[in-house]
Amino acid sequence: MSAGGLEQLCAAREIVVTCGSGGVGKTTTAAALGAMAASQLGGKVLVLTVDPARRLATALGLERFGNVETQVPPALFAEAGVEARGELWAAMLDTKQSWDDLVRAHAPDAATRDAILANPLYRNITAKFVQSHDYIAMERLHEIHRSGRYDLIVVDTPPTRNAIDFLEAPERMADFFSSRLLRWLITPYRSRLVNAASKPFYTMADRILGSQFLADIAEFFVLFQTMYDGFVERAQAVSRTIADRRTSFVVVSTLEDAPVREAEFFMQALVDRELHLGALVLNKVLPAWFADPAAAEVAGRLVRDADEVAGALTHVPLPVAGEAASGASGHLEPLGERAQVGRVLREIGQSFDDYRIVATREREQAAVLARHPELVVSVPHLDHDVCDLPGLVDLGRALW
Amino acid sequence: MSPDLDLLERRLLFVTGKGGVGKTSVAAALALLAAGRGQRTLLVEIDARGAIADVLESGPTAFDPREVAPRLWAMSMDTEESLREYLKLQLRVPMLARIGPLARSLDFVATAAPGVKEILTVGKIAWEVRERHYDLVVVDASATGHVVGQLAAPEAINELVQVGRVREQTRWMLDLLSDPMVTGTVVVATPEEMPVTETLELVDRLEVETRVPLAAVVVNKVLPELFGRGEQEVFDRLCTPARRHQLASVVAGPVDPVIDGADLAVRLRRSRAEHITRLRTELPRDLPLLYVPYLFTRAHGMRTTRSLAEALGAELGY
Numbered sequence: 001m002s003a004g005g006l007e008q009l010c011a012a013r014e015i016v017v018t019c020g021s022g023g024v025g026k027t028t029t030a031a032a033l034g035a036m037a038a039s040q041l042g043g044k045v046l047v048l049t050v051d052p053a054r055r056l057a058t059a060l061g062l063e064r065f066g067n068v069e070t071q072v073p074p075a076l077f078a079e080a081g082v083e084a085r086g087e088l089w090a091a092m093l094d095t096k097q098s099w100d101d102l103v104r105a106h107a108p109d110a111a112t113r114d115a116i117l118a119n120p121l122y123r124n125i126t127a128k129f130v131q132s133h134d135y136i137a138m139e140r141l142h143e144i145h146r147s148g149r150y151d152l153i154v155v156d157t158p159p160t161r162n163a164i165d166f167l168e169a170p171e172r173m174a175d176f177f178s179s180r181l182l183r184w185l186i187t188p189y190r191s192r193l194v195n196a197a198s199k200p201f202y203t204m205a206d207r208i209l210g211s212q213f214l215a216d217i218a219e220f221f222v223l224f225q226t227m228y229d230g231f232v233e234r235a236q237a238v239s240r241t242i243a244d245r246r247t248s249f250v251v252v253s254t255l256e257d258a259p260v261r262e263a264e265f266f267m268q269a270l271v272d273r274e275l276h277l278g279a280l281v282l283n284k285v286l287p288a289w290f291a292d293p294a295a296a297e298v299a300g301r302l303v304r305d306a307d308e309v310a311g312a313l314t315h316v317p318l319p320v321a322g323e324a325a326s327g328a329s330g331h332l333e334p335l336g337e338r339a340q341v342g343r344v345l346r347e348i349g350q351s352f353d354d355y356r357i358v359a360t361r362e363r364e365q366a367a368v369l370a371r372h373p374e375l376v377v378s379v380p381h382l383d384h385d386v387c388d389l390p391g392l393v394d395l396g397r398a399l400w
Numbered sequence: 401m402s403p404d405l406d407l408l409e410r411r412l413l414f415v416t417g418k419g420g421v422g423k424t425s426v427a428a429a430l431a432l433l434a435a436g437r438g439q440r441t442l443l444v445e446i447d448a449r450g451a452i453a454d455v456l457e458s459g460p461t462a463f464d465p466r467e468v469a470p471r472l473w474a475m476s477m478d479t480e481e482s483l484r485e486y487l488k489l490q491l492r493v494p495m496l497a498r499i500g501p502l503a504r505s506l507d508f509v510a511t512a513a514p515g516v517k518e519i520l521t522v523g524k525i526a527w528e529v530r531e532r533h534y535d536l537v538v539v540d541a542s543a544t545g546h547v548v549g550q551l552a553a554p555e556a557i558n559e560l561v562q563v564g565r566v567r568e569q570t571r572w573m574l575d576l577l578s579d580p581m582v583t584g585t586v587v588v589a590t591p592e593e594m595p596v597t598e599t600l601e602l603v604d605r606l607e608v609e610t611r612v613p614l615a616a617v618v619v620n621k622v623l624p625e626l627f628g629r630g631e632q633e634v635f636d637r638l639c640t641p642a643r644r645h646q647l648a649s650v651v652a653g654p655v656d657p658v659i660d661g662a663d664l665a666v667r668l669r670r671s672r673a674e675h676i677t678r679l680r681t682e683l684p685r686d687l688p689l690l691y692v693p694y695l696f697t698r699a700h701g702m703r704t705t706r707s708l709a710e711a712l713g714a715e716l717g718y
């Protein structure tokens with residue numbers, strides 16, 4: 001898909017979400033797509049990212065701004081030798097801040113708002129635990145998209161245990177708040193009337209957790225109930241945004257077992273949910289020539305006959321007097337001592353063999369994913385981290 | 401931190417790190433190593449995705465531990481089962497029909513009051529350690545994002561819950577988890593920008609937010625050094641067009657892929673060396689760093705896990 005690449009996708013959609021297993025390059029891909037879209041397509045592009053590598057964040061001018069959307073200085077593009085037609089913006093997701101904003105927006109009054117923000121359970125949810133990460137990412141996306149401030153939003157997703165989690169997050173949140181069980185759970189606290197059916201549960205829960213904790217839980221739910229309508233409506237709207245034709249998903253994977261399995265699973269999940277799968281990015285792919293059988297022959301020969309080959313290479317007729325000085329053609333700088341040359345040859349042969357094994361495994365993995373060949377884009381394994389704009393543009397070109 | 405203490409002499413190890421760095425592989429290798437040295441070892445998978453079954457080629461694991469190799473048991477965590485067991489053993493609550501709704505409401509409570517699921521996970525593990533069912537429990541723990549929440553759960557619960565059985569329970573868990581002679585975390589990192597950054601951050605957070613001591617950092621997937629003294633210069637000369645041409649005529653085949661391949665290997669190794677240096681300089685000086693080579697293998701199964709165990713054993717001086 002070298003001709004099409006991701007250019008078309010970025011031009012046609014308003015939201016592009018990168019997803020995949022941990023560490024495969026979601027954040028890097030999202031940033032690279034953002035940089036390409038801003039420079040090549042123009043318009044206003046936002047990269048909404050989660051925990052970017054520090055150097056990448058610094059390179060994008062993000063470190064100080066956090067949750068606030070910030071423009072990447074156009075001068076950076078110029079320095080990278082790229083003429084930017086549009087604007088690149090970036091924002092980092094701060095879960096706690098986003099939750100607080102959400103409560104502020106939905107609390108019916110100041111007293112409820114303060115009570116929620118001060119509830120120990122709420123503080124724990126937002127400060128210590130990350131389950132809420134998935135939902136908040138989607139929520140923030142929905143908010144920004146609705147504002148209409150950007151032509152394209154590229155969203156990086158958090159490393160979830162299960163890539164599917166964040167797709168279901170809005171649904172789960174809505175289910176949670178509208179569940180009968182939840183209401184049943186808080187009834188006794190409200191009425192102080194424990195009915196016969198739920199009594200054993202409370203007796204047991206009391207023994208295990210202590211009544212103060214139960215009261216905190218109940219208070220938390222009672223308070224949250226006041227935001228019920230706003231929340232459920234919101235969660236449903238977020239679900240709609242994800243399913244919208246203007247949104248597309250880019251699944252990122254390296255060619256290792258686990259990420260490939262996860263990518264397959266995730267692509268299937270997108271299909272099942274009728275969400276739009278825009279592309280499959282195979283990242284950190286070794287060069288194809290590692291699989292060249294003739295080269296493997298050569299490598300094998302170097303390992304087997306290193307000394308003999310070294311002999312042939314180092315046995316160069318001594319230059320005739322005067323020839324060296326005149327720099328006549330055919331003269332080569334001495335390669336080195338024969339034994340040493342032999343060691344180097346054996347080593348490079350061995351190294352080729354090692355990488356060939358990995359490259360072969362990668363090709364097999366790629367074949368597994370070849371069921372969607374029209375969607376596949378390969379990005380080479382670069383010999384440096386991608387942590388500045390030139391690096392992103394470099395990688396972006398492979399994607400485009 | 402207690403660097404004088406042998407890593408495997410502890411009784412509980414949590415293996416964590418960024419996604420994909422090799423947590424499961426390293427946890428399985430450590431467990432295999434310990435079992436091979438005669439320790440009765442339990443390997444616990446937290447995420448229940450069946451990854452342990454793959455690296456040990458053991459078939460699926462369940463909540464009930466199963467002996468998958470001599471002296472090596474494997475189990476996968478299941479919070480509902482854990483709650484069931486807890487109620488039965490600790491509170492002598494018989495298996496009731498009512499456990500159904502209780503477990504279901506637990507699911508809801510756990511979403512809103514996180515810490516409940518975590519405490520059931522950590523609690524089960526700590527219990528196995530306390531009861532001395534095994535000499536060593538190795539946990540293939542969650543990735544950096546979730547692990548702090550898990551390890552901090554007993555304390556968080558301890559703060560939230562003022563009375564009741566759970567509070568009493570968290571007290572002994574905290575004692576056990578904070579004892580450097582008993583418990584340690586092993587953070588796995590690969591020598592790349594993000595895994596190193598996350599490792600450094602995690603080490604800080606573990607220190608600040610939990611009482612679980614740090615035991616070691618495993619630097620995984622270290623690429624081999626190709627050339628010894630003076631050999632890089634030989635290689636550089638070999639890379640010139642004239643020498644490539646000469647080599648091609650000697651071996652009668654395409655040499656560019658082989659030379660470029662070696663060149664890529666050298667550059668990849670170099671870019672990683674930088675990150676190893678960063679780890680070495682920024683981690684606490686007395687923290688053991690264990691290096692594990694990148695294994696160039698076709699498939700990852702028991703054989704690879706054995707190789708990793710050997711490499712770790714060598715690093716630990718066995």
Ligand SMILES: Nc1ncnc2c1ncn2[C@@H]1O[C@H](COP(=O)(O)OP(=O)(O)OP(=O)(O)O)[C@@H](O)[C@H]1O
Binds near residue numbers: 051159284
């Ligand atoms: N094609 C590539 N070649 C070399 N290095 C790469 C490539 N793509 C990404 N990287 C590097 O790999 C590391 C992980 O990338 P990145 O942070 O984008 O992954 P991620 O999927 O967002 O991880 P997480 O799941 O933790 O959020 C980074 O250090 C990045 O610089």
Ligand SMILES: Nc1ncnc2c1ncn2[C@@H]1O[C@H](COP(=O)(O)OP(=O)(O)OP(=O)(O)O)[C@@H](O)[C@H]1O
Binds near residue numbers: 256417419420708
């Ligand atoms: N030393 C090594 N050499 C080569 N490959 C390795 C090495 N260690 C691990 N791997 C490979 O890296 C991949 C990730 O390993 P593993 O599943 O152990 O990581 P993990 O941290 O548990 O991942 P996850 O976050 O998905 O649970 C696997 O394909 C594994 O075979």
Ligand SMILES: [Mg+2]
Binds near residue numbers: 027028051157159
């Ligand atoms: Mg990321």
Ligand SMILES: [Mg+2]
Binds near residue numbers: 423424425451
């Ligand atoms: Mg794992």
